[in-house]
Amino acid sequence: MKDILKRLEGAVGVQGSLVMTRDGVLASSCVHDETTADRVAALASTVLRSLERQLPHLGAARVKRITMLGRRGRLIFVPIDDFVLVIIADKDTDLEFTLMEIAGLASRLGKRGKINV
DSSP states (O other): OHHHHHHHHTSTTEEEEEEEETTSOEEEEEOSOHHHHHHHHHHHHHHHHHHHHHHHHHTOOOOSOEEEEOSSOEEEEEEETTEEEEEEEOSSSOOHHHHHHHHHHHHHHHHTSSOOO
């Protein structure tokens, strides 16, 4: 898992990445500040749980990716089975190719069958 996070670290616009359980527990991270990683994981967990509770009422099936744009950057949440891949990205870079790379790496994580912590 750490190898995939390291690959993301070199992607254009990516400032950090982490894998967490759906309830916000960090499994692995490539973020320079662990306090930031913990806070991002807590935010991602809250957003995902809230959204997934409302999806049935909206007639939607599941979340494939969530992108949050903030004053200082973007957070991208990609659910993978029982885990969530979170990308911390800058706000100005065009992430078109980076999003394709994220999708490919998320698919690789999912194909591993289970994520070893």
